[in-house]
Amino acid sequence: MALRFLTWVLLGTTTVGDDARVVGRLAILMAAWWTTEAVPLPVTSLLPIVILPMMTVRTISETAAPYANPIVLLFVGGFLIAIAMQKWNRTSIAASPSSPSAASARIHDGSCSAFRSSSSSPASRGR
Incomplete structure (x- = not known):
């Protein structure tokens, strides 16, 4: 009523x-x-x-x-992956500093030691 x-x-x-x-x-x-x-x-x-x-x-x-819109199904798939990650306690692994996203951040900001210029580089050995 x-x-x-x-x-x-x-x-x-x-x-x-x-x-x-x-x-x-x-x-x-x-x-x-x-x-x-x-x-x-x-x-x-x-x-x-x-x-x-x-x-x-x-x-x-x-x-x-x-309900069968492809965008809706994309969100549902993402939510299911997130629920599975929470259930199996994988959220801490995805957020850890050793994750690929953290590694790519270190490469882009130049803090990764493999990409620093050093005195032992092939260009500086010949001098």
């Missing part, structure tokens, strides 16, 4: 379709669940896949299509 009232307050008496009102109510419900964490966030994020096919004329495949 509160969801209908809040939708009426936000949309007023504008002439929008029933589908738009369902999406508005769903957005309000998801915002409330997201901020209060009444249910886990993955459940909240998948709510449109369940609610929209039941309440509108859209099919499940039409509703789920935006």
